[in-house]
Amino acid sequence: MSEGTKPETSQLSNKELKELKKKEKAAKRAAKKESIGIKPDSSQRRGGDKPKTASNIKKQINQSKTQSESLKIPPLFGHLETREQRISSTPPQLANIVHPSILTLCLKYSTFKIVGSTHRCQAMLEAFKDVIESYKTPEGTSLSRHLTGHLSHQIEYLKSARPLSTSMGNTIRWLKQEISLISIDETDEQAKLILAEKIDVYIKEKIEYANIAITDSTIQHIVDGSTVLTFGHSQVLLHIFKHVATELNRKFKLVIVDSRPLFEGKKLATELSGYPNISCQYVFINSLSSILQEPVDVVLLGAHAMLSNGRLYSRVGTALIAMSAHKRDIPVLVCCQSIKFSDKVQLDSVTMNELSEGQDLLTMGSKPTKRNGFALDQFLKEKRTEKEEESKGKKNSNNNNNSSNSVPLTKPEDPLANYREIDNVTILNIMYDLTPPEYIQKVITEVGSLPPSSVPVILREYKGNSSNS
The missing domain is CATH 3.40.50.10470 (Translation initiation factor eif-2b; domain 2)
Known part of the structure; x- marks a missing residue:
């Protein structure tokens, strides 16, 4: 390279020098990967945007729905998590390692079959007894070290239904401390019996005897x-x-x-x-x-x-x-x-x-709200939107004169049924x-x-x- 073609580095600014060094490093990395056998396109794909597969597109749609639903909350309470946000933030891999008793309890929490901090705490301890009873310590570790992590996965899944109450948080800390105090020399069966007995004593002392x-x-x-x-x-x-x-x-x-x-x-x-x-x-x-x-x-x-x-x-x-x-x-x-x-x-x-569902406040009856599970709610919403789109298409094809008329947002007997579609309406239901x-x-x-x-x-x-x- 001749002297006339060399860049005059002395006349470049600091910002331009940094950009020049970045480009040189990127070129070196690309050349090194090509020598190994990795194509530049695949490396760019790893660092750049993810491929638009069906699962990724569906995940983005669900996230956008969750964000749009969270916009219906008053700004003062916008920092509180909705049920949709709790569900979407829970890793889907947890469902494979969650105990059936925890799954049942989670459903009862989310549908308000079990209400009250004391009742929720006692039901959680009974479910933890089932988890401990069916637990098997993996090879190369001990129960006192591995069981706390296993319980943490169950607790994370419980949080997706409703936030933990204060009594539940205190009880979880106590149980993890009791697990850490179990001797390594104890067999799994002995340790499970000790923990089950301690849970029973805790329920009697902290709940039943406390009530007396x-x-x-x-x-x-x-x-x-x-x-x-x-x-x-x-x-x-x-x-x-x-x-x-x-x-x-x-x-x-x-x-x-x-x-x-x-x-x-x-x-x-x-x-x-x-x-x-x-x-x-x-x-x-x-x-x-x-x-x-x-x-x-x-x-x-x-x-x-x-x-x-x-x-x-x-x-x-x-x-x-x-x-x-x-x-x-x-x-x-x-x-x-x-x-x-x-x-x-x-x-x-x-x-x-x-933050509970705003839809619960729209129920005009005198009976407690019957809430469906999250998956059933999502399924019903999708079916409802499909039916609305079909009915709109039929009306437009049968009567073109009425195509300018909008579909009514609410029914006479159920006002604000579609309040999420009304821009200037927000409903707050705090617990x-x-x-x-x-x-x-x-x-x-x-x-x-x-x-x-x-x-x-x-x-x-x-x-x-x-x-x-």
Whole structure:
């Protein structure tokens, strides 16, 4: 090469020099791959766009559908995951290693056959017992090392149905710690028996015995002729009301406040309506102000979680009831097991919450929403769109005069049925809200009654006992 053809590197800028070096490196790599026998086209395909196969195109369509559906959420809650986003983010390979009990439990979670943090936690432990019983340790490793990873895959699949509750998270951490403490010298059968026994003891101590202890501390607030107000459904409150009516033979009036779309209070009213000592009154939350005009002695509430700053994280509507009762000087008591205590700090119900289907709020009936599984929902949506396209084609071919008329978006008996197609309509269905500690008189746990400000003390004792055990 002559001197006139050489690039004048001294006159090039730094940016141009970098681009020149990149091109030289790329040319060297291409020449090296050609000498090995790899074609340049295949190497470019690996680094560039993926081939447009049918599976990739279908995956892109599903992702675009999920993104378009997430746009129907108000921007303030846009950071919360929808059910479609949880499903799409779950690796499909997990379905091959998930236990059948976990698959069944996941379906019950997603269709709200199992509701309530305590009930969900207990059902999860029973499913984990099945997983541990059918587990086989691979060669070259031990149960205490491999089983935690195997359980993590089951937990990831459970998250695709609904986010884990606080009690479930605390229980999972406890179980993984117990697995890590199992000796390597133990055989698989011995280790499985030990873990199954520990799970049974955990259910008895943290759930069943805890309910009994909370009941003993709460019964003093329900006397003959008193009026008690509660919201939704709680397993520990159900135990308290049954104990007062049957064991103590006290007569009292129970006002059950309920809300759409789950109608959890109906379950509580159904289970307690057969007790002669309990006079049940079932109302919707929109009539709360009228109900509180009548004399109410105490408000008993369940909990999804108690946060370390003393705030109550529970079913949406709880904060309204606590605030209304506090304004009328009615004591508000929260019954909560220690496994629901969380060291998280939350100031509002926006940063962390569970986003449910907006379609559930459009159900105008008085029965709880019956939800299909995710796969069935997707199948029904595809069939519905196919039928709509066929009906549009038939109408256009039969009557050209009416081709300019748009197909009605809704039916008269089901308004907003196709709300996703309306640009200026968004529907928000959050599951929980946050109650400030000043609206709560005290929290009743299995270790005693305490003010909301003492939640960190219980957390320290709980962690200390779990580490010592």
